Every structure is written in C-alpha cells, then in structure tokens.
Amino acid sequence: AQSVTQLGSHVSVSEGALVLLRCNYSSSVPPYLFWYVQYPNQGLQLLLKYTSAATLVKGINGFEAEFKKSETSFHLTKPSAHMSDAAEYFCAVTRNFGNEKLTFGTGTRLTIIP
Amino acid sequence: DARVTQTPRHKVTEMGQEVTMRCQPILGHNTVFWYRQTMMQGLELLAYFRNRAPLDDSGMPKDRFSAEMPDATLATLKIQPSEPRDSAVYFCASGSPRVIHNEQFFGPGTRLTVL
Numbered sequence: 001a002q003s004v005t006q007l008g009s010h011v012s013v014s015e016g017a018l019v020l021l022r023c024n025y026s027s028s029v030p031p032y033l034f035w036y037v038q039y040p041n042q043g044l045q046l047l048l049k050y051t052s053a054a055t056l057v058k059g060i061n062g063f064e065a066e067f068k069k070s071e072t073s074f075h076l077t078k079p080s081a082h083m084s085d086a087a088e089y090f091c092a093v094t095r096n097f098g099n100e101k102l103t104f105g106t107g108t109r110l111t112i113i114p
Numbered sequence: 115d116a117r118v119t120q121t122p123r124h125k126v127t128e129m130g131q132e133v134t135m136r137c138q139p140i141l142g143h144n145t146v147f148w149y150r151q152t153m154m155q156g157l158e159l160l161a162y163f164r165n166r167a168p169l170d171d172s173g174m175p176k177d178r179f180s181a182e183m184p185d186a187t188l189a190t191l192k193i194q195p196s197e198p199r200d201s202a203v204y205f206c207a208s209g210s211p212r213v214i215h216n217e218q219f220f221g222p223g224t225r226l227t228v229l
Contacts, residue, residue, distance in 0.1 A: 044205070
C-alpha cells in the first residue's frame with residue numbers, strides 16, 4: 001500500500017518569502033511522486049513529478065521539489081512567493097508502472113500575505 | 115488543445131432525484147478516473163476504468179452510485195437517488211500508457227448540490 005502525508009493543512013507566507021510545503025510518502029516499491037496545484041473553482045493541474053531520473057525536479061511557475069529516499073520526503077519549494085501562488089497543493093504517489101491510480105495527500109492551502 | 119471536459123459544471127437538485135455527470139477524456143487516453151472532493155474528506159477516488167472496463171470501484175457507494183463508459187469518448191457517473199451528503203465537486207481525470215509516468219489530466223469538475 002502507498003500513502004502520502006502532507007504536514008500542515010494551511011501555510012501562510014509573505015510575498016517574496018520562501019515557500020516550503022512538506023510531503024512524506026510511504027511505498028513498498030519505487031514510487032512516482034507528483035505535486036498538483038488547484039486554484040479556486042478549478043481542477044487539479046500538474047506542477048511537477050519525480051520519475052526516478054533526477055532527484056531534484058523543476059516544475060512550472062518556479063517550483064521545485066527534491067526526492068530524498070532516506071527521509072521518504074518530496075517537499076515542494078519556491079524561493080520567492082508570489083500572490084498568484086495562493087492555491088491548494090496536493091502531493092500524490094503511485095507505483096512506478098503504467099496507468100496506476102494516484103494516492104493523494106489531504107492537501108495544503110497556501111496563503112500569501114501581501 | 116487537448117483537455118478533459120465535464121458536464122454539467124454545476125448541478126443543483128433535490129434529494130431523491132437522479133443525477134448524471136458526464137466526462138469526455140482526452141482523445142486517445144484509455145484510463146478514466148472519477149474523484150469526489152469535499153471539505154471534510156478531501157479528494158477521494160471513487161472508481162477508475164481502463165479500456166472502458168472498471169478496474170476498481172471500491173471507493174464508490176454501490177447502492178446509489180454507478181459508473182460506466184458507454185464508449186471510449188464518454189464516461190458517466192450516476193447517483194440514484196441523490197442525498198444531501200452527496201454534495202461535492204466531482205472530478206474526472208484521464209491518462210494513457212503513452213503519457214509517461216502515470217500523469218493524470220483533470221477536468222474542471224462538476225459542482226453538485228443536493229438540497
């Protein structure tokens with residue numbers, strides 16, 4: 001079985017400050033890991049994904065995440081927050097073979113303080 | 115530009131009525147997922163299909179929910195009879211073995227309110 005835990009259901013940061021959203025995973029087999037973003041009244045959109053190539057993954061909108069096997073973590077970061085980053089962020093895990101279902105975390109709502 | 119489409123976007127109905135939600139996956143995608151999102155439960159997987167066959171519907175209340183894929187371009191999720199606790203946003207997502215690494219593409223959702 002696979003699972004992800006997102007620490008902090010709500011995170012607030014000031015505009016221009018570092019964004020750090022935490023995700024820890026549990027998987028009995030090598031995983032694929034994802035971060036999705038959901039803006040108000042919209043569906044989920046892929047930010048970035050780890051697929052066992054590089055451990056540091058760069059995504060859209062200046063976000064990146066680092067896969068750390070020893071810590072079973074896949075935290076999402078952005079050096080400088082922008083007002084447009086306010087949204088809900090979901091971490092997800094799946095097994096590393098085709099078309100498997102994703103297991104999502106409970107989400108972290110990011111608020112940007114002007 | 116290829117997108118997953120869902121209809122209707124909003125639905126308000128009364129308890130006991132039948133509700134049908136539709137999803138058109140991205141052309142060529144062979145896997146379709148149905149999710150439900152609520153404030154209390156978050157994002158839950160209800161069911162998913164591959165090549166139109168149901169693979170897992172363990173997340174779906176069997177007594178009132180049903181999901182089908184009449185053809186490769188249409189997936190439906192039906193609730194009969196609907197109850198107030200079914201109020202949620204229902205998302206459809208699609209994927210394909212040609213889309214590497216299990217990425218899923220989400221539709222905009224159907225916001226269901228059952229009075």
